[in-house]
Amino acid sequence: MEDKGISQAVIARLPRYYRYLGELSDEGVERISSGELSDLMHVTASQIRQDFNHFGGFGQQGYGYNVAYLYQQIGTILGMDQTHKLVIVGAGNLGCALAKYGNFERRGFLIEGLFDRDEKLIGKKVRGIEIRPMEQLESFVKDHKIDIGVLTIPKTEAVAVSKRLVAGGVRGIWNFAHVDLDLPKDVKVENVHLSDSLMRLAYAMQ
Amino acid sequence: MEDKGISQAVIARLPRYYRYLGELSDEGVERISSGELSDLMHVTASQIRQDFNHFGGFGQQGYGYNVAYLYQQIGTILGMDQTHKLVIVGAGNLGCALAKYGNFERRGFLIEGLFDRDEKLIGKKVRGIEIRPMEQLESFVKDHKIDIGVLTIPKTEAVAVSKRLVAGGVRGIWNFAHVDLDLPKDVKVENVHLSDSLMRLAYAMQ
Structure with a gap:
């Protein structure tokens, strides 16, 4: 459009x-x-x-x-007549919470894979979605034509991982890491900075 | 201010x-x-x-x-020199993910209690914070001078629970439920509507 x-x-x-x-x-x-x-x-x-x-x-x-x-x-x-394929990077509490939330699928957002660097988590499943090692990230994104990457990892890793997602072909990043990403202009980023949101609430309450 | x-x-x-x-x-x-x-x-x-x-x-x-x-x-x-006391209502995946996130405390947001209507969860602890039954919500909020309520419950319950929090003395609601709350003007609401955020990303990617 x-x-x-x-x-x-x-x-x-x-x-x-x-x-x-x-x-x-x-x-x-x-x-x-x-x-x-x-x-x-x-x-x-x-x-x-x-x-x-x-x-x-x-x-x-x-x-x-x-x-x-x-x-x-x-x-x-809004593009709701299209489907999107997502991977979530970071299978911690927030990543798993998002993976378990079925409502995204009703709106055409299909979570295809979960990735984590913690070896103990590899192979486990969250709502049927397997947790995979970080080494497979680019190839998985490319092979499965993933278009959205979700970042639920610490800010220290988020910048590097976002570049790997983009290298794999991702066109959108849903970023929960508390850092601003610096990516090519044709890659769209939607930030959810929870601490900022909580601070805005505290400010409004004063 | x-x-x-x-x-x-x-x-x-x-x-x-x-x-x-x-x-x-x-x-x-x-x-x-x-x-x-x-x-x-x-x-x-x-x-x-x-x-x-x-x-x-x-x-x-x-x-x-x-x-x-x-x-x-x-x-x-931003009021960072003040501390705020929070309760999280809804000890599901998202509520627990927020409870486990230690960084809020560094910024003066102290999570004092977790509430859920699921009897099987009552008495369990998340990062040391006990999960309590919904019946205790108003009295706990009042006794512990809670000023922020966090809603991580389905939208069907969120409106009623928000009114109970306000009755207990809460002055701010951090609302993750996918519904708009209708509260007195002096109660501040900060919405985090994750589905809306994901839709905005999809729109930007078109």
């Missing part, structure tokens, strides 16, 4: 719309007005209309939005 | 400055110019100067910033 110059702020809001519309659809709701969606999501109705206008509107004046259609369209924009 | 009208965008950047300055300080670096910090952090020097000006600058013209002083000042702004 070509870049339509949609702001990061709008894009950041799409997954939340997608979640609410999916829940409405599950509840059998067929149509919803921007006003009703506004009440539900605590976002102004004008914000909703503006956001949806970026993608062609999806609405008919006076009739509200068709929930199933809007859900499907936003899903397509 | 009174609200100085600092934008959310600036506040969101502070933990990252804090992290880099902490690392520089650990490495024995005493002074750094906005240009050097810019190269390191991939943020423009003018952005750095603007951000720091919100808090009184911290710099002397031509001499660069005093790393230790800046680290300490940003730490104070």
Whole structure:
């Protein structure tokens, strides 16, 4: 999809719309007005209309939005009609927690492999996914056409491992390591820095 | 601290400055110019100067910033000179992963209790922290002056549990449940919606 110059702020809001519309659809709701969606999501109705206008509107004046259609369209924009193949590097507590979380698969994110440098973990399985040695990382990523690497390892190793993932053909990194990665521009990085998040909460509470 | 009208965008950047300055300080670096910090952090020097000006600058013209002083000042702004007491509700994979992560304590976030509704888990310990039954939640929060509740439970339970935490006196919720909470304005909520984050990555990769 070509870049339509949609702001990061709008894009950041799409997954939340997608979640609410999916829940409405599950509840059998067929149509919803921007006003009703506004009440539900605590976002102004004008914000909703503006956001949806970026993608062609999806609405008919006076009739509200068709929930199933809007859900499907936003899903397509978010790439939910595609599947992604993931490996998780770091089979510690957080890595295993992510591997065990089945909901990612429902959204097309398939966890194909787990990697760890701890020899005692090699060969064990987490929700059926085998833990493999780090030596196999590049070849596995290449052979299985993995497109997303998840980093749940200490920050001291994350930079080097991210480069190995990219060498294997990965185009996206979901980075839980507390370090900023420096990768080619065509590789996308989404950081989840939990300590930063907790500090923001503490700041807001002051 | 009174609200100085600092934008959310600036506040969101502070933990990252804090992290880099902490690392520089650990490495024995005493002074750094906005240009050097810019190269390191991939943020423009003018952005750095603007951000720091919100808090009184911290710099002397031509001499660069005093790393230790800046680290300490940003730490104070972020409330790092205070300690917070946390409970984690939901001793599943993610809850236990957070409980085992020792780095939060170094930053003054003390995990005092873990709660779960699964009777088989009650009394077990994670890194020395006992798992307690849900019935004790409000009284524990009140007696131990807990100020932050961490939600690592399914979204179907999160809304009700968040209200119980607030009734016990919690002023901040770190919410990993995939649902938006609706709480009084003086209670701060920081959401970590992992599925949304993964979808943003997939969108960026298109």
